[in-house]
Amino acid sequence: MLLKQALKGGASMKRKWALLGVLMVAIAVLALGYGAIAKQGCNCATSSFERSGDISVEAHIKNLKTGELIQLPVHQQLVYAIEGATGRQVAIKYIAEVPSAALGISQNSDTDNSVSYRLTITQYYEDFHYTTGYVDQWYVAVDKYVGEWESLDPQVTGTDGYLEAGVSGRVLGGGWLYRTPYSPHFLPGDWATRTLYPSWAGTYIEVNAYGSYQCGLIHVTLLREPTGRTWEFDLSICKGNTPW
16 A cells, blocks of 8 residues: 555656656746847847948047047937838937046936936938859938937037938949038027937938948037036947948
8 A cells, every 4th residue: 555655756846756757847948038038139120240340339538628538328229110022111220329428427316316418319210231152232312310308417408419420332223422411500409309300311322341331420518517617419320331
């Protein structure tokens, strides 16, 4: 009797271990699947340009009195990416912030004591690529750039701002295009937004690491009160080789 109970208990324990093993395998499979989905989600916005290296993003502030230049990190946010039969429609937002310590810390910041000013530029474009032999050729048609100027410190004001766009490259179908227009200078103050439609909007230009690009730049001159000190704050995004 005791032997039967022992055998029965052993069988029950084996079933439990077998069930636990199946459960662990299922969890591992789900984890791998989630990791693959997360990786795909992270790369869906700009994976093509990031893999090819044909993208350049830069932000910095410059002290107009001393000439000191400080590089700033840039954050990216995917607005949308719509896949089409021949390419995709994309909008990506690029955000850079000036730490308060770089301008002189204010004690009564409106929202975040660690940030004094924020610049945002969103690039709206279409792109596609095809392979010729062993070379991938990428073409980008920019629709517009949208800029935002935002002060997060009541003692820091934007006194001069503008948007700029640049293009240089081979036009799809033949020819070469080179232009650099900018929107009018204006007083952004504590908050402002502007939209720039380049004169070549909708034109497909080849972009690469050898001198062809589609670029946008947002600029602001910052005034820090009560010191009266001033800085230039620039944020640029380029598909292809950067001219700035």
